[in-house]
Amino acid sequence: MAKSKEIKTNAMRILDRMKIPYSHYTYECEEFVDGLQVADMLGLPHEKVYKTLVTQGPAKEYFVFVIPVAEELDLKKAARAVGQKSLAMLHVKDINGVTGYIRGGCTAIGMKKQYRTVIEKKAEALPTVIVSGGRIGSQIELAPADLAKAAEARFEDVVTE
Numbered sequence: 145m146a147k148s149k150e151i152k153t154n155a156m157r158i159l160d161r162m163k164i165p166y167s168h169y170t171y172e173c174e175e176f177v178d179g180l181q182v183a184d185m186l187g188l189p190h191e192k193v194y195k196t197l198v199t200q201g202p203a204k205e206y207f208v209f210v211i212p213v214a215e216e217l218d219l220k221k222a223a224r225a226v227g228q229k230s231l232a233m234l235h236v237k238d239i240n241g242v243t244g245y246i247r248g249g250c251t252a253i254g255m256k257k258q259y260r261t262v263i264e265k266k267a268e269a270l271p272t273v274i275v276s277g278g279r280i281g282s283q284i285e286l287a288p289a290d291l292a293k294a295a296e297a298r299f300e301d302v303v304t305e
Contacts (some may be wrong), residue, residue, distance in 0.1 A: 153278030154244075155253040155294075159286070164294055166286040169274070173248075173281045179213030182283065183274075190214045193274045193283075194267065196250045198243060198259075199231040206242055207231060208252050208261040210275060210291070215264070215303040225262050225300040249279040252295035261297035263288065268299050 152160070159166050171185045183193040193213045199222060200206055207226045209217050223231045239247050244256040252261045252275070267273050267288040275291065277284040292298065 153254075153282055155251045155276075155278035155284065158254045159284070159290075159294055162294055164286060164290045166284045166290070168277060169283040169285065171281055171283070183213055186274075186283065188274055191266075192270060192272065192285075194264070196252050196276060198234040198239060198250065200234050201226070201228040201231055206234065206257075206259045208255070208259045208295070208297075209264070209302055210252050210261065210267070210273075210295070210297065211264040211303050212266065218302060218304045221300075222262070222302045225302050226260050245276075245278060246280065249276055249282070251276040251278050251284075252291070252297060254278065258296055261295045262300045262302055263292055263295070263297045264303050265299045265301045266303075267291075 169186050179193055179195040183190050190213055194210050195213045197209045197217055198206055209222055211217055219231050236247050243250055270288055272285050273288050274283050274285045
C-alpha cells in the first residue's frame with residue numbers, strides 16, 4: 145500500500161526551499177476558529193501560538209503583524225513601527241484577495257506579495273513560535289529568527305500593554 149504523502153502548503157514549500165527546519169501540526173476543522181481555540185485543540189501554550197493580522201495604511205499599502213494569539217495589536221504602535229500615521233485592520237472579505245490566504249489560514253510566509261512584516265518583540269525570547277501553516281487545520285512551529293527570515297520581517301513591540 146502506498147504511503148500517504150503529507151500535503152505541503154505554499155508556506156511549507158518555501159521553508160523547505162530555504163532549508164528552514166519546522167514542525168507541522170494538523171487539527172480537524174471545517175471552518176474558522178480563533179487562535180486560542182487552535183492552541184487549546186493542539187494542547188499548546190497560548191504564549192507560543194501567534195496569529196497573523198493584516199492592516200492597511202492611508203495610502204492603501206498593506207502591513208502584516210504577527211502577534212501572540214491572546215494579545216491585541218496596538219494600532220498606534222503598529223503604525224509607528226512601519227512609519228505610518230495610522231493603520232486600520234483589513235476587512236475579512238479582503239484577506240484572500242490581498243494575501244492569497246483565507247481567514248484562519250493566513251500566515252506571513254508566502255503571501256501573494258511581500259508586504260512589510262513585523263513580529264511582536266516578545267517572540268525573540270522564545271525558542272520557537274507556532275503560526276498558521278497556510279491553511280485552516282495546519283500550524284507550523286519554527287524558531288522566531290527563522291520566521292523573520294522567511295517572512296522578511298523584523299521584531300518590534302506592537303501589542304497593547
